[in-house]
Amino acid sequence: MANIRDVARSAGVSVSSVSNVLNGRTDQMRKETLLRIEAAMVELNYHPNRAAQQLKTGQAKMIGLLVPSIVNPSFAALAREVDLAAKNNHGYRVLLGNTYRQEDEEQAFLNDLMSHGVRGVIVVSSSIEKSHFAEAAQRGLTMVNYDGSSVGGSATNDMLYDSVSMDNRQAGRIAAQYLIDQGCREIAFVTEASRTVSRSHKIEGFLATAAENGLKDHSQVIEGKALTAYGDTEMAELGHHLAQTISRLEKRPNGIVAINDVLAIGLIAGLRSLGVRVPEDISVVGIDNISLSRLIHPALTSVAPPLAGMANTMVERLITRLNTPQIHAEEFLFTPTLVIRDSVIKRNE
Structure with missing residues (x-):
């Protein structure tokens, strides 16, 4: 069975370069190098040992998404955009939790994430101020709060969570x-x-x-x-x-x-x-x-x-703060736009 050293030798690169690809750190890598590494992985049928990676880092390459109900199409659309941003931009998977805004369901989902080595979660909740969110943050869970912004655009040392919201x-x-x-x-x-x-x-x-x-x-x-x-x-x-x-x-x-x-x-x-x-x-x-x-x-x-932009920001902030915990939480406020169709009468009709 091929290992990371075999991939590096076949691609003519260092082991650290292969590791960068496995962990989504390719923004500074030449495209030709990336293609050689990916081709070597395919040729050698190499699959990284995710369990070993988690044991080494204490984290799974996953994030959580807590929503009230996937039955609501707006939350389904959000889940899709978050999944695309996490997978395509960072190589992360998304674990989805339906909590119906029930405190016990929210708390259980946070506990499940922690027990599986997931250290970041995007939260859609009626109140991020609930004590179980603060307790999870104190235990090391990094959070981004969706659609709960109170001010927008400010950064304070006292904020536990990033906030991303439409205005x-x-x-x-x-x-x-x-x-x-x-x-x-x-x-x-x-x-x-x-x-x-x-x-x-x-x-x-x-x-x-x-x-x-x-x-x-x-x-x-x-x-x-x-x-x-x-x-x-x-x-x-x-x-x-x-x-x-x-x-x-x-x-x-x-x-x-x-x-x-x-x-x-x-x-x-x-x-x-x-x-x-x-x-x-x-x-x-x-x-x-x-x-x-x-x-x-x-x-x-x-x-x-602007759902895609909001999802990209949430995932980017979550992963950035997972990798650099000393970064302070911020609020991000996005401007909505009107899509005109046929359900409003036109003024001169």
Whole structure:
């Protein structure tokens, strides 16, 4: 069975060069050298001993991704981008944990990561301030918090985790402003009632924009309560149910921002079943820009996060801090963009 020295001898390079390839440190390597090493590995049918590497370093070449539920298409899209960034850019695998925002499930997943030698995790949680996250960090688990930013762009010595987020206030602002620009004068933000940081910030941006346009008394937040906490797996059904609530309102909105695209899709289906036309009677804007948004009728206008860039940053920061623990945690805030489709009435129509 070939070993790393055999590969180095066949490729005409040092053992350390082969080690650099195995550990994803190829950014300073000449392309011809990399190709020779990869060809030698194929020719010799060489496969690195990952168990031996873990014993040597105390770490597995893996990172964790903790999400509330993969059923939610926005979290599925995030998982895909994180997996691509980790695998293609760094040679890391991703272990996925569905935790449904339950503290015991989150804690169990963190413990499982540690026991398998995984020392880095991207966390999507309703509250990164929970004590079990701090305890895991103190035990040596490096974390990046997704979509929970409070300020953005700052670096402090006291932060335990990097934070990577879309500017959620700006997302709410962009959606509200587009409805107003297209002539909507009774607007509403429709959401599940449980609050996360990101949900609160979207609502804040929406209400601030309404007030700035003289629509403070013509804007409202319409909430529905899911059966399970935060409603991550129930958004389409909740949107369909809330359509009935909206259709019965005395002051019915003619423009709606939905907390995410899945709720917006359920809402549009519910409104259609009640004979309410979208966008002729009510315009709808979603947030997240999931792939289904362009396939429904009418195709959904949505606020899009730069998901690939955010995933690349999270993985890069995680691996950088794993290799250089003295680097201080930072916050990274990404600007969303509006993807215009057909679910909002055009101003002059």
